[in-house]
Amino acid sequence: xxxxxxxxxxxxxxxxxxxxxxxxxxxxxxxxxxxxxxxxxxxxxxxxxxxxxxxxxxxxxxxxxxxxxxxxxxxxxxxxxxxxxxxxxxxxxxxxxxxxxxxxxxxxxxxxxxxxxxxxxxxxxxxxxxxxxxxxxxxxxxxxxxxxxxxxxxxxxxxxxxxxxxxxxxxxxxxxxxxxxxxxxxxxxxxxxxxxxxxxxxxxxxxxxxxxxxxxxxxxxxxxxxxxxxxxxxxxxxxxxxxxxxxxxxxxxxxxxxxxxxxxxxxxxxxxxxxxxxxxxxxxxxxxxxxxxxxxxxxxxxxxxxxxxxxxxxxxxxxxxxxxxxxxxxxxxxxxxxxxxxxxxxxxxxxxxxxxxxxxxxxxxxxxxxxxxxxxxxxxxxxxxxxxxxxxxxxxxxxxxxxxxxxxxxxxxxxxxxxxxxxxxxxxxxxxxxxxxxxxxxxxxxxxxxxxxxxxxxxxxxxxxxxxxxxxxxxxxxxxxxxxxxxxxxxxxxxxxxxxxxxxxxxxxxxxxxxxxxxxxxxxxxxxxxxxxxxxxxxxxxxxxxxxxxxxxxxxxxxxxxxxxxxxxxxxxxxxxxxxxxxxxxxxxxxxxx
Amino acid sequence: xxxxxxxxxxxxxxxxxxxxxxxxxxxxxxxxxxxxxxxxxxxxxxxxxxxxxxxxxxxxxxxxxxxxxxxxxxxxxxxxxxxxxxxxxxxxxxxxxxxxxxxxxxxxxxxxxxxxxxxxxxxxxxxxxxxxxxxxxxxxxxxxxxxxxxxxxxxxxxxxxxxxxxxxxxxxxxxxxxxxxxxxxxxxxxxx
Numbered sequence: 001x002x003x004x005x006x007x008x009x010x011x012x013x014x015x016x017x018x019x020x021x022x023x024x025x026x027x028x029x030x031x032x033x034x035x036x037x038x039x040x041x042x043x044x045x046x047x048x049x050x051x052x053x054x055x056x057x058x059x060x061x062x063x064x065x066x067x068x069x070x071x072x073x074x075x076x077x078x079x080x081x082x083x084x085x086x087x088x089x090x091x092x093x094x095x096x097x098x099x100x101x102x103x104x105x106x107x108x109x110x111x112x113x114x115x116x117x118x119x120x121x122x123x124x125x126x127x128x129x130x131x132x133x134x135x136x137x138x139x140x141x142x143x144x145x146x147x148x149x150x151x152x153x154x155x156x157x158x159x160x161x162x163x164x165x166x167x168x169x170x171x172x173x174x175x176x177x178x179x180x181x182x183x184x185x186x187x188x189x190x191x192x193x194x195x196x197x198x199x200x201x202x203x204x205x206x207x208x209x210x211x212x213x214x215x216x217x218x219x220x221x222x223x224x225x226x227x228x229x230x231x232x233x234x235x236x237x238x239x240x241x242x243x244x245x246x247x248x249x250x251x252x253x254x255x256x257x258x259x260x261x262x263x264x265x266x267x268x269x270x271x272x273x274x275x276x277x278x279x280x281x282x283x284x285x286x287x288x289x290x291x292x293x294x295x296x297x298x299x300x301x302x303x304x305x306x307x308x309x310x311x312x313x314x315x316x317x318x319x320x321x322x323x324x325x326x327x328x329x330x331x332x333x334x335x336x337x338x339x340x341x342x343x344x345x346x347x348x349x350x351x352x353x354x355x356x357x358x359x360x361x362x363x364x365x366x367x368x369x370x371x372x373x374x375x376x377x378x379x380x381x382x383x384x385x386x387x388x389x390x391x392x393x394x395x396x397x398x399x400x401x402x403x404x405x406x407x408x409x410x411x412x413x414x415x416x417x418x419x420x421x422x423x424x425x426x427x428x429x430x431x432x433x434x435x436x437x438x439x440x441x442x443x444x445x446x447x448x449x450x451x452x453x454x455x456x457x458x459x460x461x462x463x464x465x466x467x468x469x470x471x472x473x474x475x476x477x478x479x480x481x482x483x484x485x486x487x488x489x490x491x492x493x494x495x496x497x498x499x500x501x502x503x504x505x506x507x508x509x510x511x512x513x514x515x516x517x518x519x520x521x522x523x524x525x526x527x528x529x530x531x532x533x534x535x536x537x538x539x540x541x542x543x544x545x546x547x548x549x550x551x552x553x554x555x556x557x558x559x560x561x562x563x564x565x566x567x568x569x570x571x572x573x574x575x576x577x578x579x580x581x582x583x584x585x586x587x588x589x590x591x592x593x594x
Numbered sequence: 595x596x597x598x599x600x601x602x603x604x605x606x607x608x609x610x611x612x613x614x615x616x617x618x619x620x621x622x623x624x625x626x627x628x629x630x631x632x633x634x635x636x637x638x639x640x641x642x643x644x645x646x647x648x649x650x651x652x653x654x655x656x657x658x659x660x661x662x663x664x665x666x667x668x669x670x671x672x673x674x675x676x677x678x679x680x681x682x683x684x685x686x687x688x689x690x691x692x693x694x695x696x697x698x699x700x701x702x703x704x705x706x707x708x709x710x711x712x713x714x715x716x717x718x719x720x721x722x723x724x725x726x727x728x729x730x731x732x733x734x735x736x737x738x739x740x741x742x743x744x745x746x747x748x749x750x751x752x753x754x755x756x757x758x759x760x761x762x763x764x765x766x767x768x769x770x771x772x773x774x775x776x777x778x779x780x781x782x783x784x785x786x
Contacts, residue, residue, distance in 0.1 A: 008766060049608055053601040065598075072602045080606055126676055135614030142613040171601050178609070183617065190621045191628070197649050200625035200633045205675065208637070208644045211777060214653045216670040242670040247635050247647055248677075254621035258613075271677040274720035276649040277635065282767025339684045345697055348710035351728065355689065355717040356679040359663065359726040362768035366720075383720045384679035387689075485683035507681030591685050 001329070001336050005364030009328065012286065012368060016293055020317065023294065024301025030180045031153050031173070031306065033057070038180055049175050060166035063539025066154055067532050069170040070147060074114045074528075077140065081110040084136045085128075094129035095204035101127060108516035113140035115527035116148060116409050118259065118266030118379055118502035119519060121511040125248035125269045130202060137266060138255040142186075145262030145295075146177035148411030151531055152299065153177075155415050156306045158538030159439045162546045167538045177411075181295070182262060189257035189291060197280035200253040205246045214242045252278060260291035263409040265379030265502045273369070273382040274358050285361055285382060289369050292378045296407040299414050307439055311557035316417055319565045323406045324375050324399075331395035332367035335388060340592055353392065356384030367392065374399040377409035379502025386481070386489065386505035390588035393488065394581060396503065400495040402573040403458055409500060412527075415534045417569075419451040421556070422537070424568045426451075428554050437553055440546045447540060450533035457529040458498045459576045461522040465494035466580065474514035480507035483591065488584035493519065498526040638778065645778060650674050651725040652774050657703050658742040659780075660727070660735050662773040663714055664696055667722035680718045693717065706737040726770035729758055743784060753779055 029036055039046070050057060061069065085101040088094060101109070105121055112119040118141075124133065150173035157167045194200050217237035220228040228236040252268040256278055259266055273279040273288055297317060304313020338349035352363035361369070366383035373380055374396035385393055399406055405416035422438060426448045429436030436443040469475025469490045479486040489505040496503055497519045504510065510519065555561065625633035636648045646652055651662045653671040665671035666680035682689040693716045700711055712730040732754045740747040757776040760769050 004761070004765070011765065052608060053604050055601055069598050069602070072598050073605060076602050076606055080610075123676060123678075134618045135610055138618065139610050139614040143609050171605070174605075178613070183613070187617070187621065191624055194621075194625040194629045194633050197632045197636050199635050200622050201635075202622065203634065206635060206637070206644065208646050210652050211646065211774065211781070212652070212654050212656050212659060214655065214670055218669050240670070242653070242673070245646070245650065245652065245672065246675040247637075247650060248675060249635055251618045251622055253625060253633075254618040257621075269677050271679060271721045274679070275677050276647075276651075276721060276723055276725060280636075280649050282762040286766050339689075341684060341690050342693055342716070345690070345694055345716070346710050347693065347697065347713055347716050348730070349713050351713040353684070353717075354713045354719075355682065355684075356720045357717075358720050358724050359714050359728060359770050360724075360767050365767065381720075384681055386681035386683060387679065389684050480681060481683040481686050483683075483685055485685055488683075505681070506679070507683075588683070588685055 001333050002364065005332065005336075005362070008364050009332070009368055012289060013325075016290060016297060019294060020298050020301050023298035024313070025305060027181055027298060027302040028305040030176050031302070038184065042179055046175060046179055049179075050171070053171050055169060055171045057169060057172045060169055062165055063154070063167050063535045063542075066167055066170050067535045070151065070531060070535070071528065073147070073170075077143065078110050078114050081113060081136050081140060082106050084132055085109060088129045088132045091129065091131050093131035093134070093202065096129070098127060098129050104513045104516040105511055108520045111520040111523050112502065113137055113264075113266060114144055115500050115523045116144035116262070116264060116377065116412065117497060117500040117523045117527070118264045119497050119504070119523065120266055120502070121516055123270030124267055130250050133255060133268060134251050138258060141255065141258040141262045141264040141266065142178055142182055143174070145182055145258070145264065145410045146174050148409050149177040149181070149299070150174045150411070151534060152411035152415045155418060155534055155538040156303055158541035159441060160307045161542045163544070164542050167535070167542050182258065185261050186254070186257040189261065189287065190253045192287060193253045193256060193284055196284035197277070198253040198256060198284065199249050199277045200251055201249055202251060203249050205248050207244050207246050209244050210242060216240055216242060248277065256288070257291070259380060260288045260378065261295060263292065263296065263376045263378045263413075265373065267380060271384070272380050274384070279382055282360055282365070285365055285369070288380070289365070289372055292372045292376050292380070293407050295410045296376050296413045299411065303414060309439070309557070312439065315557040315562050316414065316421070318562045319569070320375075320406045320417070322562060322566045323402065323569060324371065327395045327399060328368060328371040331371050331392050332364060334392035334395070335363045335367045337389065339389065353387070353389050356387030358383065370396045371399060373503055374501055376407040376413065377404040377499060377501045379496065381503050384506060385492070385503060386507045390485070390488075390585040390592060393492070393505070394585040397488070397492050397495055397581070397585065398573065398577070400499045400501045401462065401577045402569055403455060404499045404501060405569060412500070412530065416454060416530065419454040419534065419537070420569050421565055422447055422451040423455065424561070424565045425554060425556065427568065428564065434552055437547055437549070438556060440549065441541050441544050442547055447537050450537045453533045454530045455572060458526045461498035461525055462491075462494045463576070463580070465498060465518055465522050466491045468518065469494070469515075472514070474512065478509040478512060478515055480509065484584050484587035488588065491580050491584050494522060498522040500526050638775070640778065646774050648772060648775055649725055650723050654773070654777060657738055659777045660732060660739060660773050661715070662727055663719040663724040664692070664717065665722040665724075666718040672723055674723055677721045677723055679720045679722060700734070704735060704738045707734050709734060725772055725774060727773055729754070729769055729771055732758070732771045732776075739780070743780065753783070
């Protein structure tokens, strides 16, 4: 690790920490309907939206109603997005004349974007029209994030309310998240990104001449667009000359701003934020990294404020940091190390593992991004995780497998961690033989069962998906690297999809019927079978009485509880995934240093 | 249930119009107004014609040019219509084979350079379009450029210095040399 690298990381954590309170407090005010400058300016728009929707803010929903609204809303958007991709070929704003997207890829992509996963089995600049990107995918970035935040707010109401049957109005929580939080932040961020060089236009791709003509071997294609192979299976090539470059353009900045802020992560271009048009400078990189963790971190403060005990919010943030920071430095030091396989070649490896990394970011910023994007369920990348060292790639994989609760998705990360908190007070209650309480609410069998579903469903789909893919021909066919790393590619893919992250060991050829379908199912369950039980917990808690804390109540804002909560998260993850990690990254690491 | 049908359908239109229409159009308008050059791809103009983008690298293998990061895009390097990394793992034999090929090519082209090859010239970038190399990677190639163009090494070094950017605000990112801009400047200087 270099001094400058460590300074950059400390600077990042400091700026993030300083923004938690102002943004968190602002979001709390928004959700509690307090009068602010922005709510006075945009208030008429908010009220117009309610009128068009035919809802009134004071009209509240039971948790079941809230859940049905969530699901219907997403189902409708799924249909819209799927249709848009299938027929983009005949729609406007398609200067490159891309045809409609294949059905299995459309299914996978639509699921991926409605679930806030943004797993991408396609390359943006070679598949999606501007209309699909802008009016389909980017819209999902907003609404899937807003939905996660809405569900979190409903859960917070469950804690703060007493003996009521309702947990708020979904449409109101959704609209406020969108209009007062995501939209203004994205607008500001998009403009700053453009100033750094992120493209934002509706022009067709621009062709420029190359300064030097390049000779290369072009693989021969037959009439069906399949590569022609020789008798021993090698592709037939013919000499060709490249004299020009086609620069991809489009409305990128507006989409990148929200994909970072909303923990979506779906890139405008194939290589996501490694692309110079998506992330041109170290400053744009700093901002995009900041945007990854900004809202998830600040929501902890929002939580503390809304339940009337800020210490509880800080405690949850601290538990996240306790897990995040060690993994961050573990990843950084692994990436800075030389690759022993390259050592005999006489390379100066002081720059670290630069395969798949961009020079302007270097190792420190690539490792910081990789851990931030997987701690949050963002999934955007600024370097190719597939080419990370075995242990450098283990860190992001573990962060996803912990259930995306270390920061996690906007809203969904914190509600996931709150499920872990319920389990933690339950376990500690068992130890001392008392009925567990959390924030003045008795935690009983129903809540613990629901919390267990929240925690275990994604785990199941990671392991089941990996197991199926590892033993079927269709699954193995996608693997691109030999040895244990090939298994890591599959494990990473399902860890990412079932936990709604969206990043990948991108060498895996995932655009096949097999991965598109199985992955789509994992993403759906990972998102909605955590969201529904959370709403059930919210409903159950809201109906309960407030219990005065007594001398026997476990305080949940102390360092003891913070460490206990972090341990529960790590132990559940380790028990579930250690064997698979042993087969993948750990085995590969041992090969490297044998 | 029925009460939810109307808001569900209406919300499709509302959010699509605001987030998918008004928002990107507002950003596009502001971007084109205040930062037209950046918003349109940071194109470098030479003799009133576009000669590339200062953000997107180009492939070079002629000895008189500085070479950039290896690129894994298909079918030819630095194909900006299809960005991509190699996605080779550290234990993949192909990674070692490719690195060896690159180092052999550099050693052959720069027999005078006794130093070790900097890592960024041996490994492919993430995007395949990385416009930069490290100052060490530029220094490694200076002797070759000076020889091929018949100019002083010190003259080449001053060009390199001119197209080297430090860390942004003195702290962010890594020091870097823009290869395309540097090569264009070298060509320009010799034409005059």
